[in-house]
Amino acid sequence: MDGHNGLWQHLQAMVTRSILLLLVTAVGYYLAKGFTIRRRFQRMQRQGVPMMQHSVIWGHLEVIGKLMATLPSDAHGDYMQILIQKNWRELFPGRESCPPVFIVDTWPFTTPIIITIHPDVTSQYTQEVSRVKPREQKRFWYPLTQNLDLASMEGETWKEWRKKLSPGFSANSIASHIPGLVDEIEVFADTLREKAGRDGAWGKVFPLEPIAKDVTFDVIGRFILGTRLHAQTNPHLLLKTALVDIIPRMVFYLNPLNFFSYFNPYNQFRLWLDNRRMNAFLLPHVLSHIASKPGSTSTDKNRILPLALGKHQVNPDPNLIANVLGQLKIILFAGHDTTASTICWIFHVLSRNSKALSRLRYELDQVLGPDPSAKAVVVTLKAQPHLANQLIYTAAVIKETLRLHTNVGTMRSGGPGFTLYGPASTPEYAGMEFPTEGCVLWDGSWAQHKSPELWHRVEEFLPERWLVTDPEDPLYPPKNGFRAFELGPRDCIGQGLGVVEMKLVLAVVIREFEIEEDYGEVKGKEERVFGERAYQVGGDGTPGVKGGLPVRVKVRNVTGACL
Ligand code: HEM
Numbered sequence: 216m217d218g219h220n221g222l223w224q225h226l227q228a229m230v231t232r233s234i235l236l237l238l239v240t241a242v243g244y245y246l247a248k249g250f251t252i253r254r255r256f257q258r259m260q261r262q263g264v265p266m267m268q269h270s271v272i273w274g275h276l277e278v279i280g281k282l283m284a285t286l287p288s289d290a291h292g293d294y295m296q297i298l299i300q301k302n303w304r305e306l307f308p309g310r311e312s313c314p315p316v317f318i319v320d321t322w323p324f325t326t327p328i329i330i331t332i333h334p335d336v337t338s339q340y341t342q343e344v345s346r347v348k349p350r351e352q353k354r355f356w357y358p359l360t361q362n363l364d365l366a367s368m369e370g371e372t373w374k375e376w377r378k379k380l381s382p383g384f385s386a387n388s389i390a391s392h393i394p395g396l397v398d399e400i401e402v403f404a405d406t407l408r409e410k411a412g413r414d415g416a417w418g419k420v421f422p423l424e425p426i427a428k429d430v431t432f433d434v435i436g437r438f439i440l441g442t443r444l445h446a447q448t449n450p451h452l453l454l455k456t457a458l459v460d461i462i463p464r465m466v467f468y469l470n471p472l473n474f475f476s477y478f479n480p481y482n483q484f485r486l487w488l489d490n491r492r493m494n495a496f497l498l499p500h501v502l503s504h505i506a507s508k509p510g511s512t513s514t515d516k517n518r519i520l521p522l523a524l525g526k527h528q529v530n531p532d533p534n535l536i537a538n539v540l541g542q543l544k545i546i547l548f549a550g551h552d553t554t555a556s557t558i559c560w561i562f563h564v565l566s567r568n569s570k571a572l573s574r575l576r577y578e579l580d581q582v583l584g585p586d587p588s589a590k591a592v593v594v595t596l597k598a599q600p601h602l603a604n605q606l607i608y609t610a611a612v613i614k615e616t617l618r619l620h621t622n623v624g625t626m627r628s629g630g631p632g633f634t635l636y637g638p639a640s641t642p643e644y645a646g647m648e649f650p651t652e653g654c655v656l657w658d659g660s661w662a663q664h665k666s667p668e669l670w671h672r673v674e675e676f677l678p679e680r681w682l683v684t685d686p687e688d689p690l691y692p693p694k695n696g697f698r699a700f701e702l703g704p705r706d707c708i709g710q711g712l713g714v715v716e717m718k719l720v721l722a723v724v725i726r727e728f729e730i731e732e733d734y735g736e737v738k739g740k741e742e743r744v745f746g747e748r749a750y751q752v753g754g755d756g757t758p759g760v761k762g763g764l765p766v767r768v769k770v771r772n773v774t775g776a777c778l
Pocket residue numbers: 365366367377435545546549550551553554557622623624625626698699700701704705706707708709710712713
């Protein structure tokens with residue numbers, strides 16, 4: 216018995232010592248890394264690189280903390296770019312114009328970041344060369360795809376997969392999907408009809424975002440699997456519940472605030488379980504596709520699953536199957552949240568811009584015929600899917616919404632010897648050097664889309680700017696200025712689908728229904744960002760809309776040709 220106790224105590228002491236040693240090593244590592252970073256920033260500051268006041272102890276934590284404290288606590292982290300841009304006079308004393316690059320040291324909460332807010336700088340690492348994605352991004356995707364996905368792959372592997380999948384996102388492929396996609400959007404219209412009041416009255420206020428997410432989920436599911444998922448009518452759909460559960464568990468910046476919750480065994484278990492559940496849902500679709508001899512029909516040449524599987528094999532390599540599952544999951548993730556939030560922002564801007572709304576409805580009357588009902592539009596688009604190409608003003612509304620309410624941007628790795636240069640068009644910063652070693656490069660597309668130096672009448676919602684063809688017109692968009700889908704080889708592969716999907720949603724619902732934003736009944740503190748109750752929320756993941764965008768709906772009283 217005594218021998219047992221002795222052994223047990225010895226074991227306990229060993230474990231305690233090992234934990235202590237680990238902790239001391241981790242703290243030592245953090246301190247040493249922090250010291251190196253702070254010293255590098257102090258050196259850059261001495262060399263005259265434009266920078267906000269940097270403290271040798273706190274880096275930029277204090278200044279960023281103060282800026283972010285002016286926003287509600289749930290406001291999205293990407294507002295930081297806009298806050299720095301808006302306050303550049305105080306933050307960069309002695310400068311005559313806003314710097315095109317913000318260097319931010321918020322270690323240990325993030326890796327040091329270089330935010331670029333001028334297209335001539337951002338293009339240096341996304342278009343002239345395409346720098347690799349940062350390891351933070353790969354860590355983010357790992358639990359979902361084990362990095363077997365287009366967004367985290369690099370080099371030849373990425374090239375091969377991008378080439379393989381691209382035909383599935385071509386204009387022809389998307390057009391051939393339209394008849395199926397409008398079936399899904401008709402269900403969205405049915406939901407809106409249920410939420411509308413009786414006999415043309417307003418219905419009760421409800422959040423639009425959840426039903427927008429459901430329709431985009433059904434659309435993307437139909438697009439990649441060729442079958443109906445019914446996320447809109449089945450709240451228990453395993454693929455969706457697993458995805459919804461896994462998203463908030465994934466983290467971009469691992470830091471002292473989220474380290475323990477991320478590595479908490481329960482969180483790790485859920486990450487594992489959600490991924491396993493998604494694979495279990497998707498695998499039978501992949502296997503049944505293999506059994507059906509892909510390549511045997513003419514449409515297979517531009518469908519995602521057959522393209523991903525490649526040449527027919529009776530027993531494909533398990534690695535190939537794992538890669539195909541990874542690609543399906545990234546497309547499901549990237550293709551639904553972004554589009555759903557943008558749909559909400561479109562209704563937000565339209566509920567405040569009656570002229571744009573009238574012009575949009577006018578275009579739909581002209582292109583799709585006078586019957587405004589969702590049913591009639593679905594029938595028309597099924598018979599003539601190419602009509603979606605003629606919705607030019609509708610596309611301009613979508614683009615202008617994305618300019619004002621940008622979703623995600625790109626992040627890349629800086630590195631030793633890779634320097635960014637100030638743009639020639641900004642006399643104060645032309646040719647100025649910005650070393651990038653140890654930093655994440657972040658396209659500040661939120662700030663860039665709101666830069667008065669780049670955009671005429673920057674704060675206004677003006678879809679017309681996207682119809683201007685004369686480069687001398689002040690409204691003509693700046694070169695490389697619109698970056699909502701990013702630019703360069705790693706731009707958004709799904710942008711064509713996203714835009715068509717949003718066009719179809721507008722086409723199907725905007726003439727039958729009136730949709731009005733209404734934050735009036737939202738309980739709790741009345742929080743605002745830049746005076747607006749509708750703002751982007753979230754930590755460092757895909758942004759959502761505050762309160763899911765509360766709206767109310769009524770069926771419009773229109774007969775025949777409207778307006
Ligand atoms: C409003 C809708 C959308 C927006 C604003 C958007 C935006 C973006 C942006 C900014 C990137 C670059 C991200 C980065 O570099 O880290 C990206 C990449 C990507 N997007 Fe989208 N996206 C949208 C819709 C879609 C849709 C509908 C799909 C799929 C059907 C999709 C699939 C992807 C994929 C797979 C990538 C990675 C591409 C690569 O690295 O080669 N996106 N998207």
